[in-house]
Amino acid sequence: MYYDYHVHSNFSSDSDTDMKDTIERAIDIGLKEICFTDHIDYDYCDPTINFDFDINEYTDYINKMRKLYGNKIKILKGVEIGIQSHIIEKCEDLVDKGKFDFVIASIHTCDRKDLYNGDFFIDKSPKESYSKYFEELLKCVKAFDSFNVVGHLNIIIRYNEAVAKENIRDYYNIIEEIFKTLINKNKGIEINTSGYRYKLNDFMPSYDVLKFYKELGGEIITLGSDSHVVDTLGTKFDYVYEVLKYIGFKYITTFENMEPRFIKI
Numbered sequence: 001m002y003y004d005y006h007v008h009s010n011f012s013s014d015s016d017t018d019m020k021d022t023i024e025r026a027i028d029i030g031l032k033e034i035c036f037t038d039h040i041d042y043d044y045c046d047p048t049i050n051f052d053f054d055i056n057e058y059t060d061y062i063n064k065m066r067k068l069y070g071n072k073i074k075i076l077k078g079v080e081i082g083i084q085s086h087i088i089e090k091c092e093d094l095v096d097k098g099k100f101d102f103v104i105a106s107i108h109t110c111d112r113k114d115l116y117n118g119d120f121f122i123d124k125s126p127k128e129s130y131s132k133y134f135e136e137l138l139k140c141v142k143a144f145d146s147f148n149v150v151g152h153l154n155i156i157i158r159y160n161e162a163v164a165k166e167n168i169r170d171y172y173n174i175i176e177e178i179f180k181t182l183i184n185k186n187k188g189i190e191i192n193t194s195g196y197r198y199k200l201n202d203f204m205p206s207y208d209v210l211k212f213y214k215e216l217g218g219e220i221i222t223l224g225s226d227s228h229v230v231d232t233l234g235t236k237f238d239y240v241y242e243v244l245k246y247i248g249f250k251y252i253t254t255f256e257n258m259e260p261r262f263i264k265i
């Protein structure tokens, strides 16, 4: 039984997909639950893109979907918030008002520069880029309280080939601090399988990092395809379950009203 907890719809400015189509596909492939996590990124560094939407409209549409499909699949209302250390208060307010089931905190912008278009990497060595990214993430997870998991933990490897060649073990000190902060705050991480659509051909974070999370006592893990179109729902979830079991994880986590529930795998 699979639970896709990272799915975008046309409430995100980078997706054209109607929730209806996604839900029908989710039912077809037998997903037990689907959680929409559309983008809200305040102070996004590219002013031509508006990663924001009307929460009331979003809630109404999800309620409508629940009426139509609620007997076939459980539909959760989530959000993927783009975190930056200078906007944490605004993010707290949003979650307070939004009454979400589930909140992913993700870094898309670092140092007020875009990871996606590569601006962030200009004038930085791969080591500087990686360190800066994890320092910003640590700052954010320390300051931010209103979220459940960190999204796509080492996403920056997706956007820069030189960074992708770095040995992640060189950053275990700071990753340890990030994980310990999350564990103490009862937060977790997601396994994001979108890497299979890109050159990475792996999930994020990778096997070694997941193992490290487990060794430190990490238990909360959600699974998400980060789909923006219907075809990628549930990508590689069967494989990820096997990997999780192999590492020694016994549960994956789902959320309702921000409360975790542990599902045996």
Ligand SMILES: [Zn+2]
Pocket: 080, 106, 108, 151, 152
């Ligand atoms: Zn993201």
Ligand SMILES: [Zn+2]
Pocket: 006, 008, 080, 226
């Ligand atoms: Zn996403």
